[in-house]
Amino acid sequence: MxxxxxxxxxxxxxxxxxxxxxxxxxxxxxxxxxxxxxxxxxxxxxxxxxxxxxxxxxxxxxxxxxVSQKENLKQIMSKSPSRICLTFDHWTAIDTEQYVCLTAHFVDENWKLNSKILSFHKMVPPYSEFELAKRVHKCLKAWGIDKKLFSITLDSASMNDNMKDALKERLILHNSLICNGDLFHIRCCADILNTIVQESLELISTALQKIRESIRYVKKSKVRKIDFKHCVEQVGGIDTSMDLRLDDYTGWRSTYAMMEIGIRYRHAFFGLALNDSNYKCCPSNEEWKRVVEICNLLEPFEAIANWMSRTSPPTLNMYFMKMSKIELLLEENVMNVDPMIQDMARRMKEKFGKYWGDYSVIFALGTIFDPRLKFELTKYCYSLLDPETCHEKVETIKNKFYFVYSQYKDFGSSSSCHDIEFKSSLGVSMSMLTVLNQPTVSARNEESFTEVSGDNNDFKGRDGASVGKSELDYYLEEAILDPHSFQELDVLDYWKTNRIRFPHLSRMACDILSIRFTTVANESVFSIGSRFLEKYRSTFLSPKDQVLICLRNWLYGFKHNEEEIDDDINIISDDEEDWMMHLPNQGD
The missing domain is CATH 1.10.10 (Arc Repressor Mutant, subunit A)
Structure with a gap:
């Protein structure tokens, strides 16, 4: 006993x-x-x-x-119906130590999008691009995914360009990339948007400094806070749901928040300037006006940045509309009556155009895989920007789409992970096809669609093996789904449901929708514990800490600080709902 x-x-x-x-x-x-x-x-x-x-x-x-969790993750990726999309980022701490983070994004066997850190560690010399590519490839082989890659998303660091070329050569050597690697490299969207935004903030640097000093002046003493509160009450009609806040100099989004809140209180600052002779830094009427214009210009940038930084960012299908909205707004401000705003918008548009010209087609491919949109959204967005070139641009996207689809047909059963999933595509009864063709609405899906008018859609099953037409032909011929009925459609679940009717196309959908257009998720590694890397990334990470970072991600995903996340935010804004209302039903 x-x-x-x-x-x-x-x-x-x-x-x-x-x-x-x-x-x-x-x-x-x-x-x-x-x-x-x-x-x-x-x-x-x-x-x-x-x-x-x-x-x-x-x-x-x-x-x-x-060790056990790593083996479990390897098994999950090996059973995935999709290829692996990577994001890669690296940082240099104040003590000059460099760290790299490699993250895999993929659709698992339950057709849910996953983001898992494969490696997070300190870099060791030599730091050459060739050595970095060699180490990344070695890591991919260790995980057993070196022949299952689709894309890699990188920021604009000069080292990354040569690194991705060296890595791409290694992968092409084994003929493991779709389209010979044409879709392999994706430049970080958040990175280019940040560069563009900085252009606009330079225009109002003096006004921004005055706003900072004004907020700092008010918050510096209790007496001033009381005086400012009286000014707010005298003005009346000011939305006081958010208090004044200073930006933290670590990113433009905190500066945008400071401007947005400061604008609400601008008349109270004028009142304070009249009542307090010591307050000398109040922005002028002209400066406030320009700040308002810049804030309006940056609104879609803030929306997409907030969207991309969420714990579980949406799949690729809605990015095209977000980016088109930015392009349209820049186009409008090129004709602004203010010469300074006009010049700034022209420079921003030029930088945006270089990025959009390289990647708009890939954004559009993701949109086509949304059965509520297909080609209709791209047609509408292009018609708003330039009706004369709309048809030509849509045809370019369509040709690219068919070309990529042909590559998937050629690859066929080359990816063993798909063989079991799609072998039974022939010989299935029509009654089963009809059931499988019904879209599934997921309550977990965070996407919210506006109500738009349109005819009810016919979900009659088709035989994908019919002579003369491909899966893609049949998919595009079917009427787009009515967003009235499918506001919360889980797009990946739609392709899971239709994988027997569209075996090659559903596999292609998995890969395209898994693409990450930002490395922002990697940034959250530095938010999961101040003891790992402090706010300005000056703390040394031991191998023990690096193991803990990976485990935390594998078990709990990417977690940001509470104040940085708003899981209830809709991905469709009010003005985007207006856009959606103008989309024609493909069956009309």
Whole structure:
């Protein structure tokens, strides 16, 4: 009996150590947390007979757990019906240490989009592009996905250009890329948008500094806060739901938030300037006017940046409309009555045009895979920008779409991960096809569609093996789904449901919709615990911390600070709803 009791106590103690390890992973606790004297006192008070939880024992469990979870993730990726899309980013800390993060984005066997960190570690010399490509390729081989890649998303760092070329050559050598790698490199959308926005902020740098000083002046003492509150009350009609805030100099989005809130209180600042002779930094009427114009110009930039930085960003199908909205707004401001705004918009448009010219087709491919949009959204967006070139641009996209589809047909069963999934595409009864053709609405899907008029759609099944027409022909001929009925359609679930009717096309949809147009998700690695990397990335990461970062991501995904996330935000704004209302039904 004594022996049994001893074994029970040992089992309980082992379980407690495992629980401690899981708490460290989930909550970013120091690995030595359970050896802290304060914790030991609590532990002894609750259970005097409990043995101590040691750092060595906890780290031993974490190490074994890391190995098992890594093997589990490898199995999940091997069973994925999609190719793997990568994002890669690197940083240089204040102490000159460099870190790299490689993340895989893929659709799992349940047809849900995943983002998992494959590697997060400190770089070691040499830092050449060739060596970096070699290490990335070695990492991909270790994960067993070197022949299953689709794209890699990089920022504009000069090292990345040569690195992706060297990596691409290695992959092409094994003939493992679709379209011979034409779709392999994706430049980070957030990176180019940030560059464009900085152009506009330079125009109002003086006004911005005055706004900062004004907010700092008010917040500096309780007496000034009271005086400013009186000014707000005297003006009346000011939305006070948000308090004044300063930007943190770490990104333009905090500056945008400062401007947006400051504009609300601009008349109160005028009142303060009249009542307080010590307040000398109030922006002029002309400066406020220009700040308002810049804020309006940056609104779609803020919307898409907020959208991309969410814990679970939407799939690629709605990016085209967001980016087209930016292009249209820049086009309008090229004709602004203010010469300075006009000149700034022209420069912004030029930079945006270079990026959009390279990647608009890929954005459009994602849109076509949304059965509520297909080609109708691209036609509408292009017609708004330039009706004369609309047809030519749409034809270019259509030709590209058919070409990429032909590559998937040629690849056929070359990707073994798809063989079982799609072998049964022939010989299926028409009644089964009719059932499979019904779209599925997912309550988890965060996309919200506006109500638009249109005829009900016929979901009659078709035989994809009919002579003379391809899967793609049949898909495009079917009427677009009525957004009235499918506001929360899970696009990936639609392709899962229709994978037997459209075996090649659904595989292509998996890959295209998995593309990440931003490396923003990698940024959240630096938000999962200040003990890993502090706000300005100056803390050294040990291999132990790097293991914890990977485990945290594998178990809980990317988690941002609470104030940075708004999971209820709609991806369709009010003016975008107006756009959607003008889309014709393909069956009309």
């Amino acid at each position: 004594v022996g049994q009791a001893s074994n029970l106590r040992q089992d309980d103690h082992n379980h407690a150590q495992e629980m401690a390890a899981m708490a460290i992973i989930e909550h970013d606790l120091p690995c030595s947390f359970f050896e802290f004297e304060g914790w030991r006192q609590v532990q002894q008070y609750v259970n005097p007979d409990s043995g101590p939880i040691t750092t060595k024992a906890v780290m031993s469990f974490i190490g074994k757990f890391y």
